[in-house]
Every structure is written in C-alpha cells, then in structure tokens.
Amino acid sequence: MTTSAAPSSTGSPPDRRRLLTPAFVGLAVADLAYFTAVGVSVLALPxxxxxxxxxxxxxxxxxxxxxxxxxxILRPAAGRLADTVGRRPLLLCGALLCAVGMVATAHVESLALVVAIRLLxxxxxxxxxxxxxxxxxxxxxxxxxxxxxxxxSLxxxxxITGGPLLGGLLIAVGGFTGAWYGAAVLALVAAAVVLTIGETRDPAAADAEPSPLIHRGAVAPTLGLLASIIAMGGFLAFxxxxxxxxxxxxxxxxxxxYGAVVxxxxxxFARVPDRFPPLALGTAALCLIAAGLVVMAATPTTAGLILGAVVLALGITFSTPAFFAAVFATAAPSERGAxxxxxxxxLxxxxxxxxxxxxxxxxAAGIPGAFVVAAAVALVGAGWTAILHRRAGLAGLRADQYGSTS
Structure with missing residues (x-):
C-alpha cells in the first residue's frame, strides 16, 4: 500500500505548508532531551x-x-500500538520508563539488577x-x-554526542548519582514536552484494521538502510x-x-532529499559510504582516515532521510507505526x-580489512537499492510511491 506522505518528484510545485510548527519543534525538543539522557548513560554506564x-x-x-x-524484540509490538493506541501514549511511556530506569540505576550495585534495568x-x-x-x-x-x-535527526x-560531555560534567559535580538523576530529569523534560504536542495520529486511522507487526512493503527499502547502518557501525566501532x-x-x-559533518x-542540505526520488538518493548515499570506507582502508594515514570519515559522513547525511522516506512511502497513515x-x-x-x-x-585481516568488507556491504546495498529504484520506475510509480513493493 502506498500513501502520499513521501517526497515529491523533481519539478513538482513546492509545498507551502509550514514545517516548523509548534508540534514539529516540540517533537524535536523532546527527542533532544530524551537522547541527551541516553547520551549521559553512554558515558556513565560503563x-x-x-x-x-x-x-x-x-x-x-x-x-x-x-x-x-x-x-x-518489542519494536514490532510498539509499531502496532502506535497505530492502534496512538503516538503520544508510547512517547510518554517511553520517556517515563527512561526516567525510572535512570533513577533506579543510581540505587543498585548489582550487575544483575543493572542488566534488568537496562532491559526495561x-x-x-x-x-x-x-x-x-x-x-x-x-x-x-x-x-x-x-x-x-x-x-x-539532529x-x-x-x-548522543553532547550527552556524554554532560555526563562527564555531572559525574564531576555530583558523582554517579548526580549523573543518573540528571539524565532522569532530561527524560522527564521529554515527557513534559510530549504532553504539549498532543496526539498526531489521524483520527480516521483509529477505525482501520490493526497494522501488521512487520510491514511487508517496508522490508525491501529497509534492507538498503540496513546496509548503510552496518557500514556506519563498522566505522564507529573501529x-x-x-x-x-x-x-x-x-x-x-x-x-x-564525522559527527560534525553529518x-x-x-x-x-536539509531540502535535498525532497528533490530526488528516495531510492535513487539512497543508492548514491550508499556509494559515498563505500567510497569513504575504501579511502580509509587504502590510505592508512591520518589524512586518509579524516578524508574517508568526511566522505562517509556525506553519505550518512542523505542515507537515513532517503531510506525512511522510501519506507514511509509504502505505508498508509494507519500503518506508519508498523x-x-x-x-x-x-538500527x-x-x-x-x-x-x-x-x-x-x-x-583476522586487520581494521583496514574490516573497512573493505563494510564497503562491500554498502555496495551490495547500493546495488539492491538501485534495482528497487529501477523496478519502481518500470512500474510507472509516482515519486510519492517510491519504495513501494506492494
């Protein structure tokens, strides 16, 4: 199934509706608060x-x-609940569970309990x-x-970038307890902002059939996204x-x-993803990711590593918006959670x-060898995405249907 909630084709009349609405800004602030709390834990937890x-x-x-x-394990169930119960309840519960987990971690000194809290x-x-x-x-x-x-995505x-810096400051000032409580406050800020946004789900979608746990139409473009994440993960890890x-x-x-370039x-270049078919942009992004990794592997110098990081970051800049746009082009409003x-x-x-x-x-082969394999994964993903793009073009799909395989 397809929907019109996707990028327009090149040459289409520009959409004059406001993007920076209070709801959009509120969601961005909630995301920033939530993921900064997560960033604090990235430093504090180990x-x-x-x-x-x-x-x-x-x-x-x-x-x-x-x-x-x-x-x-729970993402598919969360997707169905987002489509049936609504977005705001899940956003609120997610932020509150994060806050509870941060506070609880400050008061346990057993690895088993820490792991249990992390599962929560x-x-x-x-x-x-x-x-x-x-x-x-x-x-x-x-x-x-x-x-x-x-x-x-910012x-x-x-x-995730600023959270560890804040976590270090909180630990220096108030110890680990200060860091965990500081993270909890951020999560509560996210929850409070969510309350101001209201429910965003289309009321008409409430009467639709329950969405599938796995959205079949989204699987094909998701494989391209997976290739980009594997390649990026290799860079981040090594x-x-x-x-x-x-x-x-x-x-x-x-x-x-890498982070600064992204x-x-x-x-x-925020408006670039709306000017090209998402699968075509995704293909180009994966090629850039592969090129950056090849530069790092083939040029074992400081300059080669920095240059490769810049090229890879340019690919990541466009890959996530492109693939998520392609994914959501396969979903009706009642299926966006799925x-x-x-x-x-x-991810x-x-x-x-x-x-x-x-x-x-x-x-077995050294870090440059791992970068080469990661580049190969990105290139395989680029080939797969190019096939999807060509198939969509041969089927005569409009730009708002790119990514649809159903």
Missing part, C-alpha cells in the same frame, strides 16, 4: 559498572547491550523511537518529509582504534569530524550485529 558495581569490562558490555535485546530501558527505547518517527510523518508536510527527517545526533594504530594523538578526532550537512518499527529494526541489527561480525574480520 564507568558505573566497572566502578561502584565492581564488575569487569565484560559486565560493562553486557549491561550496555542488554537494552538492545528488548528493543529489538529497551522497552522504553522501542516505544519512544518507533512512535517518534510515526509522529514525525504525521506532522510533516508530505512533500517536505525528507527535510523534516533531516532536521529531526536531536538524536546532538543528544575508527578510534584505527586512529591509535596510526599513532594519532587525539584518537577521537575522526569520530568528531550535523552541518543535515542542516545545510513501518517505523520495521525500519528501526535495521538494532546494524549497530549491534555489524560491529560483531566486522570485529571478527578485523581480528
């Missing part, structure tokens, strides 16, 4: 587990990754993330969806280690460069499984 909890690095890894288990955090993450994307599509003007996705990037091998003094520079380009859940599964699989597999490659 230090807390290896410090007061008294576990080793293996325990820190277990605690860190535990949330992904429940998040992955995965429930909240599934609810908030899935409902947030569905709400964004509800709010955004149909022909400005790519622009909306570009701007909205909350996640800035939160960039600092590769920088250390190259004897860079500041091993975080490649990651900082943020700046998402703002500067489509969001299906697409976001790629768990790509960021979780990708570094594991590429880590085995790095152990």
């Amino acid at each position: 230090l807390y587990v290896t410090g007061p909890v008294g576990a080793g690095t293996a325990g820190a890894g277990l605690a860190f990754g535990a949330f992904a288990i429940t998040a992955l 955090a995965g429930v909240g993450e599934a609810a908030f993330f899935v409902a947030g994307f569905a709400a964004l599509v509800d709010i955004a003007p149909p022909t400005r969806l790519g622009e909306a996705l570009s701007y909205n 909350g996640l990037y800035l939160g 960039a600092a280690l590769h920088a250390a091998d190259l004897r860079m003094v500041a091993t975080g520079v490649p990651l900082a460069t 943020v700046v380009c998402r703002i500067a 489509a969001s859940a299906t697409a976001s599964i790629a 768990d699989l790509g960021l979780g499984g990708g570094p594991i597999v590429l880590g085995l490659v790095a152990g």
Whole structure:
C-alpha cells in the first residue's frame, strides 16, 4: 500500500505548508532531551559498572547491550500500538520508563539488577523511537518529509554526542548519582514536552484494521538502510582504534569530524532529499559510504582516515532521510507505526550485529580489512537499492510511491 506522505518528484510545485510548527519543534525538543539522557548513560554506564558495581569490562558490555535485546524484540509490538493506541501514549511511556530506569540505576550495585534495568530501558527505547518517527510523518508536510527527517535527526545526533560531555560534567559535580538523576530529569523534560504536542495520529486511522507487526512493503527499502547502518557501525566501532594504530594523538578526532559533518550537512542540505526520488538518493548515499570506507582502508594515514570519515559522513547525511522516506512511502497513515518499527529494526541489527561480525574480520585481516568488507556491504546495498529504484520506475510509480513493493 502506498500513501502520499513521501517526497515529491523533481519539478513538482513546492509545498507551502509550514514545517516548523509548534508540534514539529516540540517533537524535536523532546527527542533532544530524551537522547541527551541516553547520551549521559553512554558515558556513565560503563564507568558505573566497572566502578561502584565492581564488575569487569565484560559486565560493562553486557549491561550496555542488554537494552538492545528488548528493543529489538518489542519494536514490532510498539509499531502496532502506535497505530492502534496512538503516538503520544508510547512517547510518554517511553520517556517515563527512561526516567525510572535512570533513577533506579543510581540505587543498585548489582550487575544483575543493572542488566534488568537496562532491559526495561529497551522497552522504553522501542516505544519512544518507533512512535517518534510515526509522529514525525504525521506532522510533516508530505512533500517536505525528507527535510523534516533531516532536521529531526539532529536531536538524536546532538543528544548522543553532547550527552556524554554532560555526563562527564555531572559525574564531576555530583558523582554517579548526580549523573543518573540528571539524565532522569532530561527524560522527564521529554515527557513534559510530549504532553504539549498532543496526539498526531489521524483520527480516521483509529477505525482501520490493526497494522501488521512487520510491514511487508517496508522490508525491501529497509534492507538498503540496513546496509548503510552496518557500514556506519563498522566505522564507529573501529575508527578510534584505527586512529591509535596510526599513532594519532587525539584518537577521537575522526569520530568528531564525522559527527560534525553529518550535523552541518543535515542542516545545510536539509531540502535535498525532497528533490530526488528516495531510492535513487539512497543508492548514491550508499556509494559515498563505500567510497569513504575504501579511502580509509587504502590510505592508512591520518589524512586518509579524516578524508574517508568526511566522505562517509556525506553519505550518512542523505542515507537515513532517503531510506525512511522510501519506507514511509509504502505505508498508509494507519500503518506508519508498523513501518517505523520495521525500519528501526535495521538500527538494532546494524549497530549491534555489524560491529560483531566486522570485529571478527578485523581480528583476522586487520581494521583496514574490516573497512573493505563494510564497503562491500554498502555496495551490495547500493546495488539492491538501485534495482528497487529501477523496478519502481518500470512500474510507472509516482515519486510519492517510491519504495513501494506492494
């Protein structure tokens, strides 16, 4: 099934409806607060587990990754609930569960309890993330969806990037308790902002049949998204280690460069995703991602690593808006939660499984070898996405139907 909530074709009349409405801005602020809270935990959790909890690095890894288990399992259910119950209840519950988890972590000193809390955090993450994307599509003007996705993603990037910096400051001032309570306050801010947004789901969608747990039409473009996330995950996991091998003094520079380029380009080129068919843009983005990884692998120097990070970041700038636009082009308003859940599964699989597999490659062939394999994954994804784009063109689909395979 298709819907008109997707990018328009090149040459179509511009959509004059406002994008920066109070609801859009409110959702962006809620995302920023929520993901900054998550960013605080990114720094605080491993230090807390290896410090007061008294576990080793293996325990820190277990605690860190535990949330992904429940998040992955529950995303489809969250998608159906977002379509049947509404977006706001899931956004609110997700933010509140995050706050509860942060406060609870401050008062436990057992690895088993920390892991249990992290599993609960995965429930909240599934609810908030899935409902947030569905709400964004509800709010955004149909022909400005790519622009909306570009701007909205800044909350996640800035939160995950700035959260650890804030976490370090909170730990320095108030210890771990201060960090966990500070993160909880941010999550509560997200919940409070959600209350001001209201329900974004189309009232007519409430009478529709329950959406599927896995949205079949979204699967094909999601595979392209998965390829981009696997490739990105390989870079994020091994960039600092590769920088250390190259004897860079500041091993975080490649990651900082990558993040800065994505943020700046998402703002500067926010309207680009709406000017091209999403699957064509997704193909080009995957080619850029592959090119960046090849540059890093083939040029084992500081300059090569930085240049590769910049090229890869340019690809990531356009890949997420393009693929999510293609995914949502397959979904009616009553199916946006299911489509969001299906697409976001790629994030768990790509960021979780990708570094594991590429880590085995790095152990056998070195980090440059892992970058080459990641580039190959991106190129396979580009080929698959190009086939989808060509198939859609041969079928005579309009731009608002790109990504549809049903």
